[in-house]
């Protein structure tokens with residue numbers, strides 16, 4: 218039996234519930250790739266699942282291996298896979314109830330994988346799938362953001378936010394971004410036209426009228442954002458449920474909750490933007506053995522860019 222090292226969660230709880238174990242290597246089904254994982258991006262969903270907050274939506278059998286994002290090298294292809302070969306360098310995220318990328322090997326659907334950006338190493342590439350696709354789908358598929366529009370992005374220095382700022386600039390929108398003082402220079406470096414320190418001022422006093430709000434925080438930030446929207450403007454939130462219909466009607470705006478989905482064409486387009494130098498992930502990487510520190514860092518809610526686990530150099 219082929220084995221591998223993997224992070225395992227045997228009981229819901231804090232970072233201390235994760236341990237590294239030797240487990241059986243997964244096997245690719247007909248339509249899957251077995252990927253030798255070089256790096257795995259960490260997302261807030263990882264700690265939310267681990268602490269049991271999503272048990273109503275995600276039915277997991279314990280123990281499980283956490284992690285959705287990966288970047289790595291195809292080790293084997295399933296019998297029906299034609300578009301990839303062993304040795305291809307791919308990136309994607311696992312869109313299944315069972316995660317599993319914080320491990321030396323993981324399986325993913327071939328139809329959901331894409332060739333990783335040439336200009337990134339695996340650690341940078343693993344930062345991309347969930348966060349960049351969330352930003353892309355929120356701004357373009359849901360909000361229909363266009364050149365010349367004004368977009369307010371909250372939590373702009375984080376994983377999703379820092380991609381959203383760069384995508385908003387690329388499409389030609391006026392990007393207004395919120396963060397604490399320590400991240401304002403960073404936001405300007407990645408292109409934000411207007412930055413607001415949410416710890417020093419009330420953002421609504423500086424943002425002005427906007428066409429689109431990207432809400433990555435929910436709560437009172439979301440409530441205070443709705444009146445800033447122009448008539449028929451849209452707030453997209455990654456934290457469902459969206460504000461109720463009567464609240465949307467009161468402000469004459471629309472609101473939509475989104476759930477990220479894998480999309481190989483969009484990943485390919487994002488890879489081209491990265492390789493052309495228009496978009497760049499910011500990454501803090503941790504060696505595999507430091508998985509607890511890495512997960513804690515991600516959970517503190519003040520990450521700049523993405524936290525990534527480097528599984529193989």
Ligand SMILES: NC(=O)c1ccc[n+]([C@@H]2O[C@H](COP(=O)([O-])OP(=O)(O)OC[C@H]3O[C@@H](n4cnc5c(N)ncnc54)[C@H](OP(=O)(O)O)[C@@H]3O)[C@@H](O)[C@H]2O)c1
Pocket residue numbers: 260261262347348351371372373374375376377378395396397398399400415433434438454455456457475476477515518519520521522
């Ligand atoms: N629905 C979906 O499919 C989906 C997909 C991806 C993510 N999500 C969710 O979306 C949320 C964002 O994800 P993420 O990966 O971007 O998170 P993240 O990387 O952990 O976000 C961290 C950022 O939030 C900023 N922040 C914290 N409080 C803030 C405030 N009051 N105002 C402005 N910025 C603030 C921090 O900036 P400072 O350090 O400067 O405060 C930090 O840069 C998470 O809740 C995640 O679970 C949902």
